[in-house]
Amino acid sequence: MNWMRSLRDGVRALRNKQDRNAEIEEELAFFVQESVNDKVHRGMSRQDALRAARVEVGSTNTVEHRVWNEGWEARAERLWSDLRYTLRRLKRMPGLVAVIVISLGLGIAANATIFSIVSKFLLQGVGVGDPATLTTIYRTYEHGQCCNNLPEPVYRDIREESQSFSGVSAYYELVPASISNGAEPKREWGQAVTSNYFDVAQLKMTLGRGFSAEEEKAPVIVLGYRLWQQRYDGDRSIIGKPVDVSGHVYTVVGVAPKGFRGLDQILDPQFWVPLGDLSELTAGAPNPESRSTQWLRAAARLKPGVTSAQAEQELNVIAERLAKTHPATDKGNGFHLEAAGMPPARDKRSLELFLLAVSVVALLVLCIACANVANLLLTQAVQRQREMAVRLSLGATRPQLLRQLLLESVVLSIGSGVVGVLLSLWATYALSSFRLPVPVAMDLSVHVDGHVLAYAFALSVLAGIVCGAFPAWTASHPRIPNALKGEEAFARPGRRWALRDLLVVVQVTLSLVLLCAAGLFLRSLQSAAAMDVGFRSRGVLMMAIDPQLHRYTPERSIGMLHMVRERMSALPGVLSATVTDGVPLSMGHRSDGFEVPGRPKPQGENVVELYMAGPEYFETLGIPRIAGRELGNENPASPKVGVVNEEFVRRFFAGDNPIGHTVNGAGVPYQIVGVVKNTKSRTLGEAQRPVLYRSIDQNLGSDPSGDGYTVMVRYQGDAATLAKAMEHEIHAVDPALAIFNTTTMEEHMHEALFLPRLVSTLFTIFGLAGVLLSLVGLYGVMSYSVSQRTREIGVRMAMGAQASQVQTMVVRGGLRLIAVAFLVGVPLALAAARLAGNLLYGITPWDAKTFLTVPLLLLTIALFACWIPARRASRVDPMKTLRME
Amino acid sequence: MRDDPTELVQGTLEMLVLKTLTLMPMHGYGIATRIEQISDGAFRVNPGSLLPALSRMERAGHVKGDWKATENNRRGRYYTITEKGRKALKNETATWDRQTAAIYKILEA
Numbered sequence: 001m002n003w004m005r006s007l008r009d010g011v012r013a014l015r016n017k018q019d020r021n022a023e024i025e026e027e028l029a030f031f032v033q034e035s036v037n038d039k040v041h042r043g044m045s046r047q048d049a050l051r052a053a054r055v056e057v058g059s060t061n062t063v064e065h066r067v068w069n070e071g072w073e074a075r076a077e078r079l080w081s082d083l084r085y086t087l088r089r090l091k092r093m094p095g096l097v098a099v100i101v102i103s104l105g106l107g108i109a110a111n112a113t114i115f116s117i118v119s120k121f122l123l124q125g126v127g128v129g130d131p132a133t134l135t136t137i138y139r140t141y142e143h144g145q146c147c148n149n150l151p152e153p154v155y156r157d158i159r160e161e162s163q164s165f166s167g168v169s170a171y172y173e174l175v176p177a178s179i180s181n182g183a184e185p186k187r188e189w190g191q192a193v194t195s196n197y198f199d200v201a202q203l204k205m206t207l208g209r210g211f212s213a214e215e216e217k218a219p220v221i222v223l224g225y226r227l228w229q230q231r232y233d234g235d236r237s238i239i240g241k242p243v244d245v246s247g248h249v250y251t252v253v254g255v256a257p258k259g260f261r262g263l264d265q266i267l268d269p270q271f272w273v274p275l276g277d278l279s280e281l282t283a284g285a286p287n288p289e290s291r292s293t294q295w296l297r298a299a300a301r302l303k304p305g306v307t308s309a310q311a312e313q314e315l316n317v318i319a320e321r322l323a324k325t326h327p328a329t330d331k332g333n334g335f336h337l338e339a340a341g342m343p344p345a346r347d348k349r350s351l352e353l354f355l356l357a358v359s360v361v362a363l364l365v366l367c368i369a370c371a372n373v374a375n376l377l378l379t380q381a382v383q384r385q386r387e388m389a390v391r392l393s394l395g396a397t398r399p400q401l402l403r404q405l406l407l408e409s410v411v412l413s414i415g416s417g418v419v420g421v422l423l424s425l426w427a428t429y430a431l432s433s434f435r436l437p438v439p440v441a442m443d444l445s446v447h448v449d450g451h452v453l454a455y456a457f458a459l460s461v462l463a464g465i466v467c468g469a470f471p472a473w474t475a476s477h478p479r480i481p482n483a484l485k486g487e488e489a490f491a492r493p494g495r496r497w498a499l500r501d502l503l504v505v506v507q508v509t510l511s512l513v514l515l516c517a518a519g520l521f522l523r524s525l526q527s528a529a530a531m532d533v534g535f536r537s538r539g540v541l542m543m544a545i546d547p548q549l550h551r552y553t554p555e556r557s558i559g560m561l562h563m564v565r566e567r568m569s570a571l572p573g574v575l576s577a578t579v580t581d582g583v584p585l586s587m588g589h590r591s592d593g594f595e596v597p598g599r600p601k602p603q604g605e606n607v608v609e610l611y612m613a614g615p616e617y618f619e620t621l622g623i624p625r626i627a628g629r630e631l632g633n634e635n636p637a638s639p640k641v642g643v644v645n646e647e648f649v650r651r652f653f654a655g656d657n658p659i660g661h662t663v664n665g666a667g668v669p670y671q672i673v674g675v676v677k678n679t680k681s682r683t684l685g686e687a688q689r690p691v692l693y694r695s696i697d698q699n700l701g702s703d704p705s706g707d708g709y710t711v712m713v714r715y716q717g718d719a720a721t722l723a724k725a726m727e728h729e730i731h732a733v734d735p736a737l738a739i740f741n742t743t744t745m746e747e748h749m750h751e752a753l754f755l756p757r758l759v760s761t762l763f764t765i766f767g768l769a770g771v772l773l774s775l776v777g778l779y780g781v782m783s784y785s786v787s788q789r790t791r792e793i794g795v796r797m798a799m800g801a802q803a804s805q806v807q808t809m810v811v812r813g814g815l816r817l818i819a820v821a822f823l824v825g826v827p828l829a830l831a832a833a834r835l836a837g838n839l840l841y842g843i844t845p846w847d848a849k850t851f852l853t854v855p856l857l858l859l860t861i862a863l864f865a866c867w868i869p870a871r872r873a874s875r876v877d878p879m880k881t882l883r884m885e
Numbered sequence: 886m887r888d889d890p891t892e893l894v895q896g897t898l899e900m901l902v903l904k905t906l907t908l909m910p911m912h913g914y915g916i917a918t919r920i921e922q923i924s925d926g927a928f929r930v931n932p933g934s935l936l937p938a939l940s941r942m943e944r945a946g947h948v949k950g951d952w953k954a955t956e957n958n959r960r961g962r963y964y965t966i967t968e969k970g971r972k973a974l975k976n977e978t979a980t981w982d983r984q985t986a987a988i989y990k991i992l993e994a
């Protein structure tokens with residue numbers, strides 16, 4: 001290979017530079033010798049011939065230099081010597097280097113951290129073999145994307161009829177199970193999968209194997225890597241051993257590869273069992289023969305040479321056929337393929353938009369940092385004008401100087417990149433601690449991976465060039481006569497706006513926008529936290545159990561829950577206790593469409609939130625009762641009763657008294673016996689939803705919960721001690737019960753504030769970083785201008801100007817910049833606030849408090865940054881400066 | 886003619902060197918003399934451009950240089966054209982022919 005030879009020769013030349021030079025020298029000497037011999041041969045005297053040959057050849061040094069310069073190694077050597085010079089120079093100004101590296105480091109860290117989210121959700125893909133040919137099948141309805149999941153018969157039809165795939169597998173996304181490793185049982189989340197799942201995913205198992213074709217219904221299990229490490233200490237001999245899965249004996253056949261968490265990005269399943277056995281594991285397993293229950297996710301492996309578009313076409317031909325054979329359920333259906341591991345198109349778009357917006361904000365922070373660094377480098381350039389002028393006069397070319405200066409800023413920015421990556425290592429760690437308030441296993445952790453490193457590196461180099469380009473150009477173009485005399489070589493007389501001023505205006509403007517956003521989001525967080533959710537969150541402790549995982553019949557479950565509740569009530573410090581099937585503010589629980597026979601259609605949507613409640617439910621959560629009675633231990637055999645909230649009454653009864661009426665939810669009648677005040681159901685920001693509370697005893701058998709049942713107590717005293725005591729009571733009823741999701745309502749509310757907290761944290765950090773950076777910039781520009789004007793100030797003071805007059809003059813100069821920045825920044829911030837409008841809780845985008853406080857605050861700090869140099873200016877001793885003239 | 890040697894046309898040096906080397910392996914001075922002789926002294930190649938060109942061509946793999954002892958017991962670097970060099974020569978000659986033909990046409994017109 002050509003370049004390989006070139007590389008080898010070049011490296012050899014670099015390593016033995018003397019040898020290479022000697023070689024060139026010898027060849028040249030030989031050339032001269034031959035020339036002389038030739039001339040002598042033709043009749044010249046040896047002396048004349050020697051002289052003539054020397055004239056022909058010219059300077060041997062030049063020739064040797066030109067030969068040496070032919071190879072790439074010469075360029076590499078020059079770069080290396082430039083680099084060494086740069087490092088030596090930078091070592092002499094540690095303060096400047098520190099400021100630059102920290103400024104840019106902050107900016108790069110902000111971007112790298114945001115990019116780690118992009119990488120995780122949009123770039124990483126899932127850890128499967130050959131991810132390019134693995135696709136997820138989504139259902140469409142009337143050509144619009146509708147569902148992530150398929151009914152099982154539809155999956156079977158696709159598997160049998162399609163020719164485009166080498167394998168089609170299906171899985172049930174999350175199945176809870178109580179897994180015992182011989183000691184305490186623990187509730188874990190896993191997936192139920194078809195037996196070809198691991199073959200289709202082409203996973204390299206850590207231990208053992210996936211499922212074989214005959215194991216569609218066999219009691220075998222594949223453990224997740226983390227579960228295997230945590231619960232079984234990474235026991236390598238676990239293959240073939242039995243484990244207790246919700247009271248059934250399963251045999252371990254394999255351990256999934258490290259980091260494998262199924263084919264979705266955010267779920268965190270830790271075991272896999274065959275799909276055929278699902279009904280054994282969970283009470284509420286969907287009906288595998290129903291063509292309308294959508295519950296399976298399908299992942300399909302494309303055959304070699306088949307494109308995703310071709311496969312989609314074939315699937316839609318199948319869909320047309322299915323629409324004819326099953327018109328009742330399959331009419332209008334189609335299919336759509338997405339790369340496996342990507343969020344479905346709809347979610348992807350909003351995720352992309354959100355990440356794009358945050359990335360833009362992070363880039364703004366970097367811009368502020370870049371402006372700062374450019375400013376510092378400009379000041380540097382001014383100080384180096386003499387050096388540059390001397391070097392130019394001595395014959396250095398401008399491109400040479402430019403290269404050297406750019407190298408300097410790129411070295412600085414790569415150093416900042418390193419700092420940035422270190423900072424973002426910490427930031428991603430902090431970010432990973434954010435949790436969603438949902439009861440299922442999710443993995444939202446983000447990490448600095450290869451993509452992030454590459455992005456940070458590219459960004460650092462780019463930032464270095466951007467900040468360095470103008471200062472380098474300026475520095476390499478001094479006005480030589482002025483510079484050599486030691487005068488200001490860049491000042492162009494009569495120019496009112498220097499680039500430096502412009503940079504500061506940009507900085508202050510951007511940080512004003514960021515800080516306003518931070519202020520808005522903080523206010524929004526404050527108002528969200530103070531929002532009346534309708535129930536008291538203080539002093540409520542809860543923990544969950546799932547009797548179905550332990551093969552309880554409904555009757556036994558009801559009896560057990562009664563016993564647990566009574567034991568809880570008897571504990572010291574417990575004021576009231578209840579049981580329910582779901583905790584409010586968990587981003588969505590169960591809901592059904594409702595109708596009231598004999599009354600007009602509801603105003604608005606007919607979807608009603610459903611919660612099961614035991615005795616003392618409203619007392620425990622502190623929800624005031626308005627009319628009727630509360631729920632108690634209802635008789636499972638009597639007609640079902642329900643308590644509704646005010647919103648339900650408003651929507652379905654137009655405010656009339658609903659007590660005694662019967663309402664229908666998905667065909668199930670409930671007789672209304674009471675009305676309570678409104679509470680928030682899914683999220684803090686939602687508009688009020690109608691809620692129906694139904695008796696746990698009457699519904700546990702007919703409509704069991706998939707997430708287990710939560711015991712809630714209102715207590716006084718220490719939560720940790722009480723939690724211990726409560727666990728003890730539960731295990732006194734049944735020691736095999738796995739307890740999970742133990743938390744106080746306050747902690748749960750904290751998680752429910754996930755979005756406002758995340759956004760306000762991000763913006764506060766970005767905003768503060770931006771302000772800090774731009775204040776440094778403002779201070780730098782002001783003190784530079786003061787140092788440039790020392791003479792002028794001295795003269796003014798000699799002529800009788802007072803210190804206060806001088807201070808006013810300097811501060812006014814700074815104020816001019818701040819005023820321009822505010823004139824541009826406030827409208828910009830208002831426009832940005834409008835965009836962020838639907839992320840705000842309880843406040844308007846033009847929140848007066850924010851838009852008065854933030855600019856005032858910024859103005860005060862900015863004036864302070866101007867005042868310090870101003871004070872220094874007013875201390876100028878006129879005698880000294882005049883003597884210097 | 887001999888008193889008034891011209892500089893080589895830009896970019897033709899490598900082609901001329903390759904052509905010269907197709908006859909036999911030669912050292913630097915030999916190449917320079919050969920070019921001068923064949924062009925009747927019209928082109929003179931000085932070592933300031935010849936040696937860098939040889940170094941460049943060696944890197945590109947068009948020629949191969951070896952140290953050999955000469956008759957009067959000195960070491961000289963002899964260059965041989967490689968297969969790749971022959972191909973390059975063919976290409977360059979073809980390009981050159983096209984260009985001169987075009988230039989000639991323009992001048993004739």
